[in-house]
Amino acid sequence: MAGRVGRSPQAAAEKRRLILDAAVRVFARQGFHTCRVSDIADEAGVAYGLVYHYFRSKDEVLDTLFLERWNVMLDAIREVDTQDITARRKLEAIAGFIVDSYRHDPDLMKVIIVEVTRAANSFGQTHLAKITEAYNLIGAVVEKAQVAGEFRSDISPQFAAMAFYGAIEQVLTGWIFDSLPQSAGGFDEAKRLIVETICSGLDR
Known part of the structure; x- marks a missing residue:
């Protein structure tokens, strides 16, 4: 064979x-x-x-699925951060990428969230460094905006990044478990509200 x-x-x-x-x-x-x-x-x-x-195992299949999609997201965040746009626009693009990833492949995003990023005692712990890499990249967007005076400087960039990604993941979880309605308008509204909520707390 x-x-x-x-x-x-x-x-x-x-x-x-x-x-x-x-x-x-x-x-x-x-x-x-x-x-x-x-x-x-x-x-x-x-x-x-x-x-x-x-x-080699069922575990390796899940690892592969997670790393494929997560690395695509990390690359997308890096690419967004190279653009000459405001930090708010960068966060809008990042939120849009993640929400659209769910819209286009809800099963895969469900697997990543339920079986990996929220699985603190198993796969989430195994991939903690890779998950943290996303927070660090988002935190770098926030930190540069703080240095430039776009965002207030009394909020930790790492905390802001975790709050931002956490808000996105919680919305996706709501869609996964049908506690939030899903529609084209709802997806776009979710992107807007996530960024508005986080940036309102960061704006000077």
Whole structure:
């Protein structure tokens, strides 16, 4: 089996992606801890053993899903911070990216939030350094705005970053558990309110 997969890198990449996409659906539907590797294989329509050809364990599948999406977000934050715009506009862009990520792939964002970033005693602890990297990048946006006089300086940039990201994650959690209504207008309104709430506390 490994030999057949190895003959075509493109086919191997497509099969690996098929398994990852199936895992998102299974994790979102059943929860990471209650599903089995065989559930992922069944969802993907592949043999049970093929999952183990690409991933050593169910944990590695979740790790891969998280790191793929989280690294995309980190890159997006870095790119936004290079732009010659105000800090408020930067925070609007970051909030917009995260909210739109949920809008376009709610199952994946559900898995990341429920199974990783809020899982303090398991995957959240494992990926704490990577999660903290996002806070640090957002905190750098705030700190530069404080130095420039755009934001007040008596609030810790790290605290402001955690409050900002925490507000976004809490809204996403509300959508995940259907305690907040979901609509195109609601997504856009959420972006606006998150930034307005945080920046109103930071504005000079």
